[in-house]
Amino acid sequence: DTGVSQNPRHKITKRGQNVTFRCDPISEHNRLYWYRQTLGQGPEFLTYFQNEAQLEKSRLLSDRFSAERPKGSFSTLEIQRTEQGDSAMYLCASSSTRGKNTEAFFGQGTRLTVV
């Protein structure tokens, strides 16, 4: 396993367009998190899945954002009608509730630029 994989690495889109990002977690990890990181700031929590269930969403996740993890493996994050304020790095992390090592492992992120 090569770790958490995110695609695409970079996305430039025009304001008002929809975008979708994909995250492939570490295969045995049952928890998956999405974070958003803007320039000069630390990552902020967006949403969390345990297996296929979305158990929590931050107030940062407006109605234009939706996330899925249909089979408890990969996850997608969709942003509809993008706005310039959506420009950020979107990070995915995964972790396991089993065993001793429960730390979150991060992907390299998808950098979104809305023009």
Add this chain to the structure above:
Amino acid sequence: GNSVTQMEGPVTLSEEAFLTINCTYTATGYPSLFWYVQYPGEGLQLLLKATKADDKGSNKGFEATYRKETTSFHLEKGSVQVSDSAVYFCALSVALGDTGRRALTFGSGTRLQVQP
């Protein structure tokens, strides 16, 4: 709520200098504490962690001690190298609610620049 405050950067040091990056936190409940590092063009990597008071996390010459009385988790290294140049994030996690999620709350990051 939960929050993490860390010193603003950039911190610029010469090679072999001593490093301290301050981090303090507020948390509901009993948090675990972490330092993550982000090298240019790469994702966040866990550097070290501590899960209870007085624990010392260490890795790659970096150390941090969980101080509950001062709600601090300062990062230190005795002799920095150019390859340590990166952004360092202090973070905490607390198991919350029925889901038991342990999402991380991050500080704003401190950029370290080490000059040869």
